[in-house]
Amino acid sequence: MTEKKAMPASGWNFDNSYAELPDSFFTRQDADPVRSPELVLLNEPLAALMGLHVQAMKSGEATSVFAGNEIPEGALPLAQAYAGHQFGHFTMLGDGRAILLGEQITPSGERLDVQLKGSGRTAYSRGGDGRAALGPMLREYIISEAMHGLGIPTTRSLAVVTTGEPVIRETALPGAVLTRVAASHLRVGTFQYVRNWCSVHDLRTLADYAWQRHYSDADSGDNRYLSLLQEVMKRQAQLIAKWQLVGFIHGVMNTDNMTISGETIDYGPCAFMDAFDPKTVFSSIDLQGRYAYGNQPYIAAWNLARLAEALLPILHEDEDQAIALAEDVISKFTDLYHGYWLSGMRAKLGIFNEEAEDEGLIKNLLSMMQKHGADYTNTFRALTLDRWEEMDWFDTPEFEQWQVQWQARLERQEQSRDLSRQLMRSSNPAVIPRNHRVEEALEAAVEQGDYSVLKQLLAVLSQPYAYTPEQDEYAAMPEPSSRPYRTFCGT
Ligand code: AMP
Numbered sequence: 001m002t003e004k005k006a007m008p009a010s011g012w013n014f015d016n017s018y019a020e021l022p023d024s025f026f027t028r029q030d031a032d033p034v035r036s037p038e039l040v041l042l043n044e045p046l047a048a049l050m051g052l053h054v055q056a057m058k059s060g061e062a063t064s065v066f067a068g069n070e071i072p073e074g075a076l077p078l079a080q081a082y083a084g085h086q087f088g089h090f091t092m093l094g095d096g097r098a099i100l101l102g103e104q105i106t107p108s109g110e111r112l113d114v115q116l117k118g119s120g121r122t123a124y125s126r127g128g129d130g131r132a133a134l135g136p137m138l139r140e141y142i143i144s145e146a147m148h149g150l151g152i153p154t155t156r157s158l159a160v161v162t163t164g165e166p167v168i169r170e171t172a173l174p175g176a177v178l179t180r181v182a183a184s185h186l187r188v189g190t191f192q193y194v195r196n197w198c199s200v201h202d203l204r205t206l207a208d209y210a211w212q213r214h215y216s217d218a219d220s221g222d223n224r225y226l227s228l229l230q231e232v233m234k235r236q237a238q239l240i241a242k243w244q245l246v247g248f249i250h251g252v253m254n255t256d257n258m259t260i261s262g263e264t265i266d267y268g269p270c271a272f273m274d275a276f277d278p279k280t281v282f283s284s285i286d287l288q289g290r291y292a293y294g295n296q297p298y299i300a301a302w303n304l305a306r307l308a309e310a311l312l313p314i315l316h317e318d319e320d321q322a323i324a325l326a327e328d329v330i331s332k333f334t335d336l337y338h339g340y341w342l343s344g345m346r347a348k349l350g351i352f353n354e355e356a357e358d359e360g361l362i363k364n365l366l367s368m369m370q371k372h373g374a375d376y377t378n379t380f381r382a383l384t385l386d387r388w389e390e391m392d393w394f395d396t397p398e399f400e401q402w403q404v405q406w407q408a409r410l411e412r413q414e415q416s417r418d419l420s421r422q423l424m425r426s427s428n429p430a431v432i433p434r435n436h437r438v439e440e441a442l443e444a445a446v447e448q449g450d451y452s453v454l455k456q457l458l459a460v461l462s463q464p465y466a467y468t469p470e471q472d473e474y475a476a477m478p479e480p481s482s483r484p485y486r487t488f489c490g491t
């Protein structure tokens with residue numbers, strides 16, 4: 001008799017609080033099975049953090065789960081309803097190609113959404129096929145994990161499986177399913193949906209749920225819903241400041257792609273800026289530059305104003321007073337954001353305390369960078385490493401004058417130059433996911449089935465502040481190209 005080897009327990013520990021919300025918030029729905037799923041990427045550290053058993057996650061059974069072919073015990077799959085302003089236009093959306101399996105309760109008591117993206121058509125698919133291509137799912141995996149490494153709040157990527165089925169875009173591409181992990185998938189667009197298509201009672205239910213899930217430690221004051229707006233705004237101001245400080249461009253900051261938790265979500269045509277220029281856009285569909293690098297803080301404020309609008313009926317029973325309360329909160333965004341940005345910029349220059357002239361010092365540097373088309377990341381890296389030979393324009397009299405001012409500024413604080421350098425090292429990444437490196441990794445994986453390049457890249461990006469010698473080559477710029485880098489939504 002052959003002995004069947006016992007499968008180690010997988011560690012799934014689902015709860016389904018979202019499924020207990022009003023029926024109109026979602027549609028119960030299983031994933032569509034796929035032909036021949038194969039696990040190509042597993043995030044072992046994340047699996048461990050979630051309380052999942054890493055060996056079990058490599059089994060055929062787990063692959064079936066990541067593909068949507070099997071429902072793990074305790075999961076209650078559903079597609080979430082939401083709406084959103086896409087490039088300014090309001091539409092009904094919802095998970096058109098994703099299902100929420102449930103919420104994994106981790107050993108430390110955290111509640112994390114586990115979502116399959118590319119899992120087939122849902123009630124909200126409209127004309128879409130509900131599927132995802134391998135390249136974009138690997139791209140989301142790389143960039144989201146890079147953001148996590150950079151210390152920026154983000155959804156994360158647990159696994160990618162290929163489906164063995166083609167998806168038809170401009171050409172036939174290999175299909176894949178990404179397992180995405182998030183503090184929650186509540187979006188500004190979730191509130192817009194409930195405000196437009198559900199009752200005020202439902203809106204209150206959603207706001208209570210969001211508060212409980214993300215802000216229960218915050219002070220709810222005497223108006224919990226106004227506090228919710230304030231707290232979301234605070235987290236978004238912090239988040240966008242962090243994006244700006246590393247040169248991250250999201251690319252599609254539609255209201256459905258802005259979370260209530262303050263995590264970065266939906267990695268479509270995003271990319272990191274090379275040469276510093278506030279007008280930088282990578283997305284091929286962002287023709288007006290609505291979501292350009294320099295616009296991101298304004299768009300965040302615009303999106304938060306849409307959240308405020310959605311909350312109006314529960315901010316105050318009198319509409320005029322509700323509007324006044326909402327406006328008062330939203331009007332504070334600019335200062336709040338600016339404060340986070342400025343303190344982050346001080347840290348990038350090794351400055352600990354505050355002086356009124358700091359902002360001028362920072363802006364002068366940025367304007368020189370823009371004038372000389374200097375690489376954003378590598379300029380700060382060169383300043384951190386005292387590598388004066390690295391940038392041609394460090395020879396110019398205007399830079400030399402700036403440097404004298406900067407050094408004098410550092411002298412005026414009590415912290416040593418060493419401490420200052422340490423602060424710079426922990427604030428300026430030595431590496432970011434360079435566009436050409438990401439493309440190279442995707443090409444090897446998608447075209448040749450070779451994941452070694454991608455895994456090496458992931459390893460380097462997991463410690464962006466390490467400043468190891470091996471990171472040097474990943475900091476290098478691509479060979480000059482005649483075509484500007486473009487990202488596509490072709491997801
Ligand atoms: P995104 O650009 O990923 O934020 O998606 C915007 C909306 O389009 C969301 O409602 C998605 O679920 C939906 N969507 C994107 N791609 C597909 C697809 N292939 N099939 C169905 N719905 C999709």
Ligand code: MG
Nearest residue numbers: 256257265266
């Ligand atoms: Mg989206």
